[in-house]
Structure formats: structure tokens, C-alpha cells
Amino acid sequence: MTDTSSTAPVPIWVPGQASAQPQQPVLLGPTATARGLRLQATDTDAAQATEVADGVWEISFRVGPAPLELTALVPAVDAVTYWRPGSAVPHATVPPSWGDPVDTTALLGIPLGALLLRQDRTGLVHTLDAGSHRTTVRAGLVEESADFAVIMTVEDAEPGEEIRLLLDVSGRPFTDAVPDAGRLFEQDGGTPPAPGAEDAVLCTWYFAHQDVTAQTVLAQADRAATLGFGVVIVDDGWQTMSQTRGYGWCGDWEVAAEKFPDPAGLVAELHARGLRTMWWVGTPFLGFHARARTAGLLTRYQETELDAAVLDPRDDSTRLHLVERIRDLVVKTGADGVKLDFLERFATPVPDDPSPNSPVAATVRLLAEIVDAVESAGVRPLIEFREPYVHPAVSRYATMLRVGDCPLSATQNRVGIVDLRMLRPSRPVHSDPIMWATDDTAERVAHHLINALFGVPQVSVDLVRLDTAPSDALAFWMRVWTTYRDTLLHGELLPQRPDLLYPLIAANDGVRHIVARYAPHAVPLPQRPWREVLIANADDSEPLIVNDAFPMSVRVEIWDARGRPTHRSLAELAPGPSVLPVPSGGLARLTHPDLGPAPEL
Structure with a gap:
């Protein structure tokens, strides 16, 4: 509807507006x-x-x-x-x-x-x-x-x-x-998630870096499957014998036979355990040691400190090289998809670039060509993008979006998950791979996992070398997430106070309400009818819950960070505040006694 008033508004000047064009x-x-x-x-x-x-x-x-x-x-x-x-x-x-x-x-x-x-x-x-x-x-x-x-x-x-x-x-x-x-502006809001896109992920990067081998991956497989992971990302290192953290051997995208003598066999072994496989691809890089440097591929600029150049996606033959290598990697190994990393490097401005064509638009074409080529070979691929390339113009080609790199930063993971879920509500959102220090307590491990509770957890720790307490915490919170993931991922998401970095986040599906607290904030109980309320405590204080409804009888169950029961009782909740003795990193569950047993944890 357009204003038909005869009084025309006067243009407004704004300080700092440098444009010489009249508005x-x-x-x-x-x-x-x-x-x-x-x-x-x-x-x-x-x-x-x-x-x-x-x-x-x-x-x-x-x-x-x-x-x-x-x-x-x-x-x-x-x-x-x-x-x-x-x-x-x-x-x-x-x-x-x-x-x-x-x-x-x-x-x-x-x-x-x-x-x-x-x-x-x-x-x-x-x-x-x-x-x-x-x-x-x-x-x-x-x-x-x-x-x-x-x-x-x-x-x-x-x-x-x-x-x-x-x-x-x-x-x-x-x-x-x-x-x-x-x-x-989403172009695919009705598309259901690809199979595996909402499964928890074990990523090799933080615990193995480039020292990743088939043996490394297989050693994790049984434990990963038992814990409830559904996907393994074989990150950087599978394509090179180097461990310099550079990208000098990117561009050929062929598996290093010394590390992975039978990549298709590895993928089959993981499939036998119910685990999908994704390969990492440093998409824009053409390493200074890659054989493909002699293939006539066009590059836009050098990343000397990374030991690589950045390919020019505007060139048809360069895009075709990437499309064919990525398609063959997925098809020949039987993998389920790829983690396409560093796409933002394609768009880095180059002052002396003489071409009027946009590298960004060319990258969009490249992504469409990759997906078409893999799907034409009979595979619906899992494709991971991470911040900052989450714009709808490109992320429609991704099956999952991931928080940007933030190792050991639980708060940044939490903020990234919520922001991406607000921004792209129809797309699965993954945490940056969760890691922790060797001597971190079970409570701190639990804090990391609770901070990722409302996204799909990715984890990057050596599962077979964990001490007992961190292993218990990981197993418990993976059970919690797996048991309640439909509510966590598809329920109504209600994060509070963005300006305070979301100290309280809730999700509900109408009868089941899950709340996580990351600061000493009171937790209000839902005023609508409910069957279960879960309260995850990522703060060092015990939760204060507030019942604004009528008095009610509830079954109270409490676990510590390692999943050990610490309290179980029937209680009468009066209107007003009550303190629940939930340890740091622990969980409380309130249920109505007359509605039957809750899921086992």
C-alpha cells in the first residue's frame, strides 16, 4: 500500500553518509x-x-x-x-x-x-x-x-x-x-533435511589435525557409534603427508595412499557401524606443491603464508577441475558428502583484478555445478558450510551450516548456534567441534555440551583416550541430546537477552520444555500445561525456579555432570520461587507423576 498524502516528506540527512547522490x-x-x-x-x-x-x-x-x-x-x-x-x-x-x-x-x-x-x-x-x-x-x-x-x-x-x-x-x-x-528470502524453506544432516558429528580436526590416518578414524568408530554419533568428518590431512598446517598439497584432492590405503574400504567400515563419512575439502586452494599447478588452472592471488594460491572460479576449466575432483572423491570412495571449507576466500577483493565479472557469482555457479555433478552420479550429498558463508544465495547448496572456528569457546558456540537458527530457521545448525583441555573436569565438559544443546553437536576429541570423568560427561549429555533432539532442534526456540549473549535458552514442543541456563538467572516454569521440564545447568550456582501457576505435584530427578543420579523424589511445588539442587553441569527433570514414566537417561 502506498501513501497518497499530498504532503511529500523531505529527504533526511544522516551524519557520515558520504554519498553525493540525492535520495x-x-x-x-x-x-x-x-x-x-x-x-x-x-x-x-x-x-x-x-x-x-x-x-x-x-x-x-x-x-x-x-x-x-x-x-x-x-x-x-x-x-x-x-x-x-x-x-x-x-x-x-x-x-x-x-x-x-x-x-x-x-x-x-x-x-x-x-x-x-x-x-x-x-x-x-x-x-x-x-x-x-x-x-x-x-x-x-x-x-x-x-x-x-x-x-x-x-x-x-x-x-x-x-x-x-x-x-x-x-x-x-x-x-x-x-x-x-x-x-x-529463503529459496528452499520447505526442503526436508538431508539424511544425516541432523546427526551428531565426530570431526577429526582438533584432536588429530593433519596427523589423521585410516587407523586413527577406525579406532574411534565403535565408541562413536555407541555414543550416538552418526557422521564422521575426516578433516584436513587425508590428502597430504605434510603436517605443517599449510595448504601446499591442496588442489589434487586425491587420498594420500600412505595414510588411507583403501579409502572406500574405510567408508564401508564406517557405514557398517552406522556412521556416514564426509571428506574435508579446502575448496579454493591450489597448493604450491600440487601436481594440478601444471594443469593450466587460473588463480586470482597468492596466499604465500598458506603455501597456496586461490583459484579463479570465473574460469570454466578451473571450475570443471574442482567439480570433477569433488564428484570423484565422493563417488569413488562411497562417501556421503563433503565439508567445503574456506569458500569466503574466493571473494577476497584483488585491487588489480581487471575482470568485470564477479568471483562471488562464479562461486555460486561452482556450487550449483558441484551439487548437480554429485547428484547426477546417484548421491544426495551432505554438504557443510560454516560461518561466514551462510547467505541464502549460497547456503541453499548446503545441507548443514556450522558455527565458525571457536576452539574451547563455549559462549561463542552458543551465540553462533542461536544466531544461525534465528537467521536460517529451516537449515540444520551445527556447533564448531567441541574440544576441551586434557585436565578439564566433567563439569567443564558438560558446560561445553550444554552450550551446544540447541544445535547439532560436533565433537573433536580422541574418544578412546578420554579419562573416565570426561567420558562419562560426554556419554550422558549425548544421551540427553539424542533423547530430546526433536524438541531441541524443531521445537519453538526461545532465547532470551541477545545483548547478554543468551543467558537463558528454552525450546518446547507444547508438552515438553527444555531450558538451559548459562548464568545465575531464575528459570520460570511454563504457564501452559506440560508433561516434562528439563533444566540444564551450565552455571556454578543452583537453579532458582519460579512457579507462577497453581501448586502442583511433580516427580523430581537430578543428575550430576557425569550422569550420576543425585536426587529423586516426589515434591509439592508451591507458587513462587524454589531452589533445585542441580550441580554445575547437571540436569534436572520435572515430570507429572500421573503421566507415566519419562525416557531413560
């Missing part, structure tokens, strides 16, 4: 005016604005000969923080409007953000669908007016292309408005 208002209508939302653009002739829900607009633009620039403003009343998704992105700041811009491509982030208000409400949610084109977003507070401005530029679109913008000032909760914005 004109885009008329959104009375609802926007009442809520203080203003939008202006450099080219408004072909703008089409539709209010798709109360306080939510979709606006389409046709790109002209110059870059498209957009500015949206809202009053920053009750503002708490500006949220952008990402495990390494600040979550507790309201930046100034003159701050540094954020560049986004289809291989680097996603142009989606939200101004959050008190009580986790949204003041503004914005997302821009510019396909694989580079966008720049500068969002921040205008000091002169206490408005919040979002300034967006689409850099390299062709004239006539359609660009879509979503603006949401509905005031809905963060957990409703942000996933809806994420869904808007």
Missing part, C-alpha cells in the same frame, strides 16, 4: 508514519512498497545505472542494542551512525539486522535481498535526533535487476520477527 523519500503509508519509519532511496521511480503484515513492508527496487543507496530511520525509543548475526559479532552495542560500514557478499555474512528494545522486543528489523551482489550496511544512532539509521548500498548490480528490502517495525518479539525476516 528521495519512498512513501510507505500511514502505518509507517504513525510508527516513525522513514525510507529514502537514490532511485524511487520503480519502487513498489507493500505492507505484507501490520508494520511489515516489502519494498522492491529496480537498479539504475548508479549504485542503489537506501536509508531507513526509526526513533530509537527504548533501544537496548543493535543485533547482527554471527558468533564473533558484538551483541551489546548501539553503534553510532558514523561508524564503519559492514560489507556483505553471498560468501560473507548476510545484510540482516535488528534494533532491539527492552524485553527483547524489536524496534526495527531489516534485511536486503541483493542476490550475490556486494552490499554495504552502516547502521547506527543519529546523535542529533536519537533516530536509528540503517544505510544500505548495493554496489555491483546490473541495471534493471530487482532488489528487495524488508522493513519490520511491528514491535514483535525478537524470536518472532527475526526468523520471519530470515525466512523471507
Whole structure:
């Protein structure tokens, strides 16, 4: 709906806006005016604005000969923080409007953000669908007016292309408005997860690094299957005898026979134990020691410190080389898929690059060609992408998304999982592989696993060399996750306080409620009818639970971090607060006594 008012808004100047192009208002209508939302653009002739829900607009633009620039403003009343998704992105700041811009491509982030208000409400949610084109977003507070401005530029679109913008000032909760914005531009939201995409993963990287062999992998297999893992990622090292941590032997993508004399046999052995296999591929790298350097492949630039060059995906023969090698790797070994790593390196700008063609768009073509080639060979592959390449333009080719590298950082894993689930609600989200120090306690191991509870856990530790206490903690929390994974992954996800890094997260499926606490926060019991409530304690204090309903009888079960029962009783919960004696790293389960036994843990 378009405002037909005869009073035309006046263009707004924003400090730090360097554009010399004049911007004109885009008329959104009375609802926007009442809520203080203003939008202006450099080219408004072909703008089409539709209010798709109360306080939510979709606006389409046709790109002209110059870059498209957009500015949206809202009053920053009750503002708490500006949220952008990402495990390494600040979550507790309201930046100034003159701050540094954020560049986004289809291989680097996603142009989606939200101004959050008190009580986790949204003041503004914005997302821009510019396909694989580079966008720049500068969002921040205008000091002169206490408005919040979002300034967006689409850099390299062709004239006539359609660009879509979503603006949401509905005031809905963060957990409703942000996933809806994420869904808007998904192209495959109805596609069911690929078989194995939601299975727990054992990854070889952190515990083996490049010293990985068939014997290393097989030694883990029985224990991994017993613990409930469904996938093994054979990470970097399978293609080289080097252990220098460089990428000098990437590009041929042939299995090092000294380490893996029978790769197809290894995959078959893992399949016999119910474990799928994925091979790591450092996709853009052509190592300085690779035989493929003589094959006429085109490269864009050198990564001398990595002992490799980066391939040029715009070249047809270079893409064909990668497609054929990856297809043959999967098909000839009988593997279930690949971990395509470092895709963001394809998009690194090169100042003297003479070509007008986009390496990002070429990488999108490459990914489509890889998937088509493998599927044409009769395999529906598992494909892992990790932050930062989670944009819908490329991640539609992935069956799973993973938090970026954050070894030993439980908080970063937690934040990354929740952010990706808010951003890409229809895609399985995996943790960065969980590891811990040799002398870490069972409690600390449990903390790491609880921080990954609402995603698909990846783990990277030597399972056969674990001490008893960490092994017990891993086994217990894997049982908890496996038993309740449908609720954890597909229930309603309710993370609280993004500005405090989600100190309390809950998921529910209507009758089963699972809550994890990561700080000394009270845990409110659900006010709707429930069958089970689980409380995972990743803090050192005992949980304070709050019953806002009527008095109730419950069965209480408590386990410590190693899964050892510490308490079991029937209890009367009065309205108000109660303390549950849940040890750090432990779990409490409350059930109604008259609804039958709960699952065994």
C-alpha cells in the first residue's frame, strides 16, 4: 500500500553518509508514519512498497545505472542494542551512525539486522535481498535526533535487476520477527533435511589435525557409534603427508595412499557401524606443491603464508577441475558428502583484478555445478558450510551450516548456534567441534555440551583416550541430546537477552520444555500445561525456579555432570520461587507423576 498524502516528506540527512547522490523519500503509508519509519532511496521511480503484515513492508527496487543507496530511520525509543548475526559479532552495542560500514557478499555474512528494545522486543528489523551482489550496511544512532539509521548500498548490480528490502517495525518479539525476516528470502524453506544432516558429528580436526590416518578414524568408530554419533568428518590431512598446517598439497584432492590405503574400504567400515563419512575439502586452494599447478588452472592471488594460491572460479576449466575432483572423491570412495571449507576466500577483493565479472557469482555457479555433478552420479550429498558463508544465495547448496572456528569457546558456540537458527530457521545448525583441555573436569565438559544443546553437536576429541570423568560427561549429555533432539532442534526456540549473549535458552514442543541456563538467572516454569521440564545447568550456582501457576505435584530427578543420579523424589511445588539442587553441569527433570514414566537417561 502506498501513501497518497499530498504532503511529500523531505529527504533526511544522516551524519557520515558520504554519498553525493540525492535520495528521495519512498512513501510507505500511514502505518509507517504513525510508527516513525522513514525510507529514502537514490532511485524511487520503480519502487513498489507493500505492507505484507501490520508494520511489515516489502519494498522492491529496480537498479539504475548508479549504485542503489537506501536509508531507513526509526526513533530509537527504548533501544537496548543493535543485533547482527554471527558468533564473533558484538551483541551489546548501539553503534553510532558514523561508524564503519559492514560489507556483505553471498560468501560473507548476510545484510540482516535488528534494533532491539527492552524485553527483547524489536524496534526495527531489516534485511536486503541483493542476490550475490556486494552490499554495504552502516547502521547506527543519529546523535542529533536519537533516530536509528540503517544505510544500505548495493554496489555491483546490473541495471534493471530487482532488489528487495524488508522493513519490520511491528514491535514483535525478537524470536518472532527475526526468523520471519530470515525466512523471507529463503529459496528452499520447505526442503526436508538431508539424511544425516541432523546427526551428531565426530570431526577429526582438533584432536588429530593433519596427523589423521585410516587407523586413527577406525579406532574411534565403535565408541562413536555407541555414543550416538552418526557422521564422521575426516578433516584436513587425508590428502597430504605434510603436517605443517599449510595448504601446499591442496588442489589434487586425491587420498594420500600412505595414510588411507583403501579409502572406500574405510567408508564401508564406517557405514557398517552406522556412521556416514564426509571428506574435508579446502575448496579454493591450489597448493604450491600440487601436481594440478601444471594443469593450466587460473588463480586470482597468492596466499604465500598458506603455501597456496586461490583459484579463479570465473574460469570454466578451473571450475570443471574442482567439480570433477569433488564428484570423484565422493563417488569413488562411497562417501556421503563433503565439508567445503574456506569458500569466503574466493571473494577476497584483488585491487588489480581487471575482470568485470564477479568471483562471488562464479562461486555460486561452482556450487550449483558441484551439487548437480554429485547428484547426477546417484548421491544426495551432505554438504557443510560454516560461518561466514551462510547467505541464502549460497547456503541453499548446503545441507548443514556450522558455527565458525571457536576452539574451547563455549559462549561463542552458543551465540553462533542461536544466531544461525534465528537467521536460517529451516537449515540444520551445527556447533564448531567441541574440544576441551586434557585436565578439564566433567563439569567443564558438560558446560561445553550444554552450550551446544540447541544445535547439532560436533565433537573433536580422541574418544578412546578420554579419562573416565570426561567420558562419562560426554556419554550422558549425548544421551540427553539424542533423547530430546526433536524438541531441541524443531521445537519453538526461545532465547532470551541477545545483548547478554543468551543467558537463558528454552525450546518446547507444547508438552515438553527444555531450558538451559548459562548464568545465575531464575528459570520460570511454563504457564501452559506440560508433561516434562528439563533444566540444564551450565552455571556454578543452583537453579532458582519460579512457579507462577497453581501448586502442583511433580516427580523430581537430578543428575550430576557425569550422569550420576543425585536426587529423586516426589515434591509439592508451591507458587513462587524454589531452589533445585542441580550441580554445575547437571540436569534436572520435572515430570507429572500421573503421566507415566519419562525416557531413560
